[in-house]
Amino acid sequence: MSQVRNELLEQSPLRLMIKLSVPAIIGMVVIGLYSFMDGVFAGQLIGENAMGAISVAYPLTFFNSGIATLIGVGSSSILARAIGKKDTETVDKIMGNLLSLVLIFSTIITIIGIVFTKELLYMSGAKGEILELAIRYLRIVFIGSIFVNFAQSANMVMRGEGLMKKAMLIMGIGAIINIILDPIFITAFGEKGIEGAAVATVTSQILQAVITMIYFVKKSKNVRFHKIRIEKSLIPELFSVGVSAMLMQLMSIVQQTLLYRMAGQYGGNEQVILMGASLRIQAFSFIPLWGISQGLQPVVGTNYGAKLYDRVKKSTNIFIIGATVLACLFWVPIELFPNKVLSLFITNQDIVNKGIVNFRLMYSLFPLLGMMIIGITFFQCIGNGKNAGIMVLLRQIVLFVPAIIVLPKVWGIDAVWFSSPLVDGIVVALSLILLLKEYSKMNHVQYNESM
Numbered sequence: 001m002s003q004v005r006n007e008l009l010e011q012s013p014l015r016l017m018i019k020l021s022v023p024a025i026i027g028m029v030v031i032g033l034y035s036f037m038d039g040v041f042a043g044q045l046i047g048e049n050a051m052g053a054i055s056v057a058y059p060l061t062f063f064n065s066g067i068a069t070l071i072g073v074g075s076s077s078i079l080a081r082a083i084g085k086k087d088t089e090t091v092d093k094i095m096g097n098l099l100s101l102v103l104i105f106s107t108i109i110t111i112i113g114i115v116f117t118k119e120l121l122y123m124s125g126a127k128g129e130i131l132e133l134a135i136r137y138l139r140i141v142f143i144g145s146i147f148v149n150f151a152q153s154a155n156m157v158m159r160g161e162g163l164m165k166k167a168m169l170i171m172g173i174g175a176i177i178n179i180i181l182d183p184i185f186i187t188a189f190g191e192k193g194i195e196g197a198a199v200a201t202v203t204s205q206i207l208q209a210v211i212t213m214i215y216f217v218k219k220s221k222n223v224r225f226h227k228i229r230i231e232k233s234l235i236p237e238l239f240s241v242g243v244s245a246m247l248m249q250l251m252s253i254v255q256q257t258l259l260y261r262m263a264g265q266y267g268g269n270e271q272v273i274l275m276g277a278s279l280r281i282q283a284f285s286f287i288p289l290w291g292i293s294q295g296l297q298p299v300v301g302t303n304y305g306a307k308l309y310d311r312v313k314k315s316t317n318i319f320i321i322g323a324t325v326l327a328c329l330f331w332v333p334i335e336l337f338p339n340k341v342l343s344l345f346i347t348n349q350d351i352v353n354k355g356i357v358n359f360r361l362m363y364s365l366f367p368l369l370g371m372m373i374i375g376i377t378f379f380q381c382i383g384n385g386k387n388a389g390i391m392v393l394l395r396q397i398v399l400f401v402p403a404i405i406v407l408p409k410v411w412g413i414d415a416v417w418f419s420s421p422l423v424d425g426i427v428v429a430l431s432l433i434l435l436l437k438e439y440s441k442m443n444h445v446q447y448n449e450s451m
Contacts, residue, residue, distance in 0.1 A: 005083050008162060009300040012313035017322050019294030023164035024289045025326070026172070029429060037111065039184045039208050040344060044419075046193045048273055053133030055276030058283070059067050059256035060138060063113065064145050065152070066104045066249035071098055072153030073297075073340050074242025076160025077236060077380055078222065080298045083161070084305020090234070094223055095216055097231040098153055107147040123257050127264075130272070133194045140198035147202070147209035153213045161223055162298040170215065174208030241380050244388035249378070251396035258404045266413040274355035275416075277345035278362055285330040292323050293377035300381035309442040316378050316398030316435070323370025331366040333357075358417035365421040368428045375431035379438070387434050395427040 008016065042050040075098050082090040113120075117139050121131055151174065158167040181200035189196030215222055256279055262274040296319045303311045323351035334341055338359045342352045372391070378387035400423045 005086070005302060007445040008298055009084075009306055009308060009311070012278040013299065013311065013318045016299050016315065017292070017295060017318055018384045020162065020298065021319070021322065023168040024159055024294040025291030026168045028234075029284075029287050029291065034300070036440060041186055042194065042197050045186050048346060048348060048351075049129045049195075050133055050194055051274050052276045054137055054197065054258060055280055056121065056130060056272075057138040058280070059253045059260075060113070061141060062253045064106070065110050066246040067102070067145075068149040068152035068156075069249050070242040070246035070325075071101045071105070071149070071238070072242075073157030073245035073380055073409045075153065075234075076156045076297060077241045077301055077383065078237055079157060079160040080301025081305035081382065082237060082382070083298075084302040088179070091223060092226050093231045093234055094157060095154070095225045096228040099150065099225070099228050099236050101154060102150045103146065106149045109149075109398055110142050110145040110250075113145065114139050123261075130269075133189030135195045135199045140195060141201060144202035148205040151205060151209040151212050154216060156294070157223060158297055159183045159294045160301065162302075164295065166215070168210060168351050170211055173211060173427045174204045177207055178204035179385065235260040237383065241383055241388075242385075244376070244385045245380055247389060247392045248396070249250065251392060255396045255400055255420075258401065259420075260403055262408055262416045263413070266408050266416055270351050270354060271413060271416075272381055273346060273351055274342070274359070277342050278355070278359050280345060281334070281341060281439060282362065285327075285334070285366070286369075286373075288326050288330070289323055289373045292326055292370075293373050295319070296374060296377050297381050300378060304382045312382075313439050313442065316374065320371050320374045323374050324367060325370075326395045327367045327370040331363060334363050334366075338378055358414065361414070362417050362420060364418075365424050365428070369424060372424070372431045374429045375435050378435065382438075384438070386437070391427055391434070394430065395423060398422045 011019075041052075042054050075094050079091060079094050082088075087300075117135050118131075121134050121138065151170075155167045155171055158164075158170075177256035181203060183195055185200040186193040187196070231292075259275055259279065262273055263271040266309055267274075296316065299315045299319075300312050303309075303315065338356045339352060340354060342359060343349070346352050376388045376391050379385070379391075400419065403419040403423055404416065407419055411418075
């Protein structure tokens with residue numbers, strides 16, 4: 001533990017960003033490949049309706065992502081600060097508490113997801129063949145809840161410890177298995193190809209969970225299983241930090257469900273297909289930003305725990321610049337070649353041509369979102385769940401819901417597409433204000449401690 005701690009406290013922030021973020025970004029991209037490749041293979045091998053079905057079902061998988069994020073981000077935040085304080089007693093409680101929470105919450109999600117699949121999908125406005133395909137796909141995916149939630153939350157603990165390469169390698173194995181199995185199972189299942197895509201995903205998640213468990217039981221040097229039980233001393237802090245991260249996932253269900261519903265209401269089935277492809281691409285391009293923010297977590301958490309506030313601020317600023325550059329790497333080709341990007345999912349060129357202008361509009365402010373993501377992660381790292389939660393709720397509920405309901409009444413289908421960047425612009429401005437305010441507070445604390 002001392003070697004990892006010393007690196008996080010002493011190496012230059014730029015070097016740490018490169019060292020930690022590159023494998024974290026690759027790891028997060030790998031996570032995104034699960035649903036992304038399901039959509040690509042389904043669209044190419046089965047048809048647009050299958051791609052639309054997986055896209056409509058995708059937001060509901062955020063129930064699992066939300067649970068994994070709640071437990072994983074909360075646990076890794078506690079871990080990073082415990083490492084900074086050299087608190088081995090807390091470190092030893094992390095994994096047993098994590099597994100206990102995963103088993104409880106995942107069981108609930110599995111039961112609710114399987115029993116109420118149809119009712120949940122109705123909320124997205126899915127109809128006809130798209131609805132039926134989505135039901136068949138989603139029920140199988142929910143069977144893997146325990147495995148995916150353990151694998152993802154435990155992987156976040158690895159990242160919180162600073163072991164980005166190991167985390168990336170384990171996630172990479174699962175994704176490669178999924179990519180290999182997807183076309184094989186889709187083809188082998190014939191008329192039930194949509195079930196084949198789901199079975200491929202669940203199979204890869206099970207294998208990834210097994211590999212992760214073996215690592216923490218036999219290989220991990222610092223963070224291992226001791227007593228598998230809920231640790232009451234960790235719960236308040238875990239939930240305080242983890243809830244804001246979970247809200248980001250769960251509120252995405254509301255956000256994307258409304259986008260699909262409004263796209264269908266104001267533009268019909270073609271707009272639903274276009275929205276499905278656009279949101280899949282957006283979700284995938286967001287993933288590297290989450291990846292670089294995962295690299296930030298051990299740096300800020302450990303230095304904040306050690307009360308090295310100047311390094312906390314410098315590191316955060318460097319990561320913001322890095323996230324902005326990374327966002328531009330996705331934004332530029334999407335704005336320049338929207339036709340080719342949309343065609344990855346949609347084979348009907350007439351539908352693609354109808355969506356190019358609005359697809360570009362949806363991505364118009366994407367370069368600014370790196371700062372927002374880093375801001376949310378920063379507050380989670382220092383244990384300030386309140387500010388992180390405010391930013392998440394404003395972006396996905398408080399501002400977005402009125403905008404997506406009211407604006408299309410005036411501007412029609414175009415407003416469905418520009419509501420998101422409009423709200424994002426407001427939240428980016430707020431994140432900058434909150435970040436500068438926290439910096440000022442750190443300066444004040446540091447000045448008082450030096451007196």
